[in-house]
Amino acid sequence: MPQMPTQVPDDVVLSLLHQVCSLDDLFRFAIISRQFYRVFKEHELELIKSAVFTTSPPAWELREMSPPWNTEWQVLVDPDSPVPEYTPALYLQRYAQDIYTLAQLKSLILNRCETFLRPETIRGLAGEDDQRAAEVDDAFWRIWTFCRIFGCGKHREGDIIGQVDWLNGGAMAMDNYGCGTLASVTEPFGMNNVLFEPPTGFGLGNKGGLSHDELYNMTEIWTCLGVLLQPLHGRCREAREAGIFKSHRVSEKDMTREETVLEEWTYYVLTLGPSAVLNLTSIYPSDHGTAFKKAQSIGLTKWELSESGASRSSFFKEAVSKAYSNPPQLSPSFSDTSSGTSGSPTSHGRASPCNFNSRGVNPPITDHRRRQVAYAEQLRNQPKRSKSPGFHSFADERPISKYSLIMSRLEGLPYGQPPPPLPTQAMMASYVAQCAPTSQYAPLPRPPMHMYTPQVRDPVDQAIDMMVRELGFKEEDVKWALKITDSGEGINANAAVSLLIREHQLSERNNLLARNRSSSLLSSVISSPESMNSAWRWA
Structure with missing residues (x-):
């Protein structure tokens, strides 16, 4: 095995120390000789x-x-x-x-x-x-x-x-x-x-x-x-x-x-x-x-x-x-x-x-x-x-x-399952007809029209108004869904409606609504077993 020369220029030693791949290697090199240690300390x-x-x-x-x-x-x-x-x-x-x-x-x-x-x-x-x-x-x-x-x-x-x-x-x-x-x-x-x-x-x-x-x-x-x-x-x-x-x-x-x-x-x-x-x-x-x-x-x-x-x-x-x-x-x-x-x-x-x-x-x-x-x-x-x-x-x-991936994980669905399709106009109409007889999701009466209408309406308010007054969802559930499906560039009303419909169907399947008519959709999601086990809390 070749021996290291007894006299090596300090510049060469410094260059060698600069080429190490980790702190552990640096400290090992530093104790090779007195010269290496001196250059290292300098x-x-x-x-x-x-x-x-x-x-x-x-x-x-x-x-x-x-x-x-x-x-x-x-x-x-x-x-x-x-x-x-x-x-x-x-x-x-x-x-x-x-x-x-x-x-x-x-x-x-x-x-x-x-x-x-x-x-x-x-x-x-x-x-x-x-x-x-x-x-x-x-x-x-x-x-x-x-x-x-x-x-x-x-x-x-x-x-x-x-x-x-x-x-x-x-x-x-x-x-x-x-x-x-x-x-x-x-x-x-x-x-x-x-x-x-x-x-x-x-x-x-x-x-x-x-x-x-x-x-x-x-x-x-x-x-x-x-x-x-x-x-x-x-x-x-x-x-x-x-x-x-x-x-x-x-x-x-x-x-x-x-x-x-x-x-x-x-x-x-x-x-x-x-x-x-x-x-x-x-x-x-x-x-x-x-x-x-x-x-x-x-x-x-x-x-x-x-x-x-x-x-x-x-x-x-x-x-x-x-x-x-x-x-x-x-x-x-x-x-x-x-x-x-x-x-x-x-x-x-x-x-x-x-x-x-x-x-x-x-x-x-x-x-x-x-x-x-x-x-x-x-x-x-x-x-x-x-x-x-x-x-x-x-x-x-x-x-x-994506909200669909998060929600599928919370529901225990296998990873990689394709996200649910966004609701079509026919799906929305059938859902409104299905919920029409019940009082919980009955559309609220429209307020009387005012003489003044703003030139530009906030898209969030417009989406909430549509989903509450036309589709019959609760306002707090709508705000929650819009927040969860917000990608950062703006709201996604279709994705929010799809999420609410899916959660409503899941709640009906588990008889949660029949057991507690006063509870909201938001509280049912927060108190679900998957949510509790994962320590997830919605804002």
């Missing part, structure tokens, strides 16, 4: 970061976007506090905490969401498939980093262009670096836009842009995180005692507003990242009082609505939807550079702005601005674009869990 933090990047670029980017404060939400408590610097020991400690948080969340999701997860995702969460486990872990890391950059009180919830660019690998951010961080004239970025001054390492964990499968993985995990917080919905008394309504002027008599504000608070908690969800979640869904007390103790009950006043319910989902519909179009120069770089973050030329000009990746300013204008115009026109025979419907492409 560049310890750099080498640790390099090994973490090689193991998982998304995990590395999360640490880059997370200063080592004493508390994770220090920026919420004191936004002006100085940012501490990492030491090798502190970096390893925080990285170990991240891994521990991930393990706890995976255990909770397996316990609470197994009924509607894909089989391959279950195998990844359980550690039965190493490749799938790595993909699921990357989805967690990326969601966490997304919340770090655009949530966590940074007022970037509406920065859709920056969010989509991050999902696409930070191409626009790299152009800004190459152009000396010049703001675009045609697409001015405000102080709350991350592209105004992208942080170092922005998008490096999503090199080349995320694929449809990776976006779907993230959406599946994001849905599960929301499910973990759903048992808190409707617990207005405990929420009031914890101070969640304190700065929002919510009257105790206004139960509807109480529930709305509480639900908005859970959306706010989601923007803080998976660790915040873990702090407020228990393996026992009925343990609500502890969750609110914990939120109060760590300062999460002091919150504000978004600066725009819009709901945070579309946070993350809207950006993923746009990234899913508009995959990144890389220029040849960027593709060549991306394919030729690997290993450590320093080898990508994106760890610091000064590396861009030396690597020749920055295009001319005119090309940069032209691509920005085209990209921004594409994002603005996306919702307006009409379907043509050549396009797939968005319901087929969007990486959102």
Whole structure:
């Protein structure tokens, strides 16, 4: 066996240490000789970061976007506090905490969401498939980093262009670096836009842009995180005692507003990242009082609505939807550079702005601005674009869990069973005729027509009016069905009617309505055995 030379240049030793594939390998190499150990200690933090990047670029980017404060939400408590610097020991400690948080969340999701997860995702969460486990872990890391950059009180919830660019690998951010961080004239970025001054390492964990499968993985995990917080919905008394309504002027008599504000608070908690969800979640869904007390103790009950006043319910989902519909179009120069770089973050030329000009990746300013204008115009026109025979419907492409799959899992039906067809006009007419003799679903009388009719009517109100007054469903059941079948781009009245008809037929089959005429369809679904066993709670 050949012996290692007694004298090796330090640069060669450092290069060898940069090529390790894991932290374990790095620490083994560091004790080969005194020289290896000396070089390792001289560049310890750099080498640790390099090994973490090689193991998982998304995990590395999360640490880059997370200063080592004493508390994770220090920026919420004191936004002006100085940012501490990492030491090798502190970096390893925080990285170990991240891994521990991930393990706890995976255990909770397996316990609470197994009924509607894909089989391959279950195998990844359980550690039965190493490749799938790595993909699921990357989805967690990326969601966490997304919340770090655009949530966590940074007022970037509406920065859709920056969010989509991050999902696409930070191409626009790299152009800004190459152009000396010049703001675009045609697409001015405000102080709350991350592209105004992208942080170092922005998008490096999503090199080349995320694929449809990776976006779907993230959406599946994001849905599960929301499910973990759903048992808190409707617990207005405990929420009031914890101070969640304190700065929002919510009257105790206004139960509807109480529930709305509480639900908005859970959306706010989601923007803080998976660790915040873990702090407020228990393996026992009925343990609500502890969750609110914990939120109060760590300062999460002091919150504000978004600066725009819009709901945070579309946070993350809207950006993923746009990234899913508009995959990144890389220029040849960027593709060549991306394919030729690997290993450590320093080898990508994106760890610091000064590396861009030396690597020749920055295009001319005119090309940069032209691509920005085209990209921004594409994002603005996306919702307006009409379907043509050549396009797939968005319901087929969007990486959102479908209501039919979730409901079939809750009912115990086998995985992969085709979803029920949407109701036709004949089905709706026959259903109305069938329910007409009963008093429970009898159509309500129409109110007298007013002299003034709004020019534009809210589609949600229009759908509720149709399903309550024409089809005879209860209003609370209709609101529930519309919420469950909402894909994020808008309501789906046909899918909601199909869901209500199916649940009504299921309830009749089990004689639930005959046993308790006063109970609603919503309560029958919540109290079903499958729902109780899976710890699912509808909002």
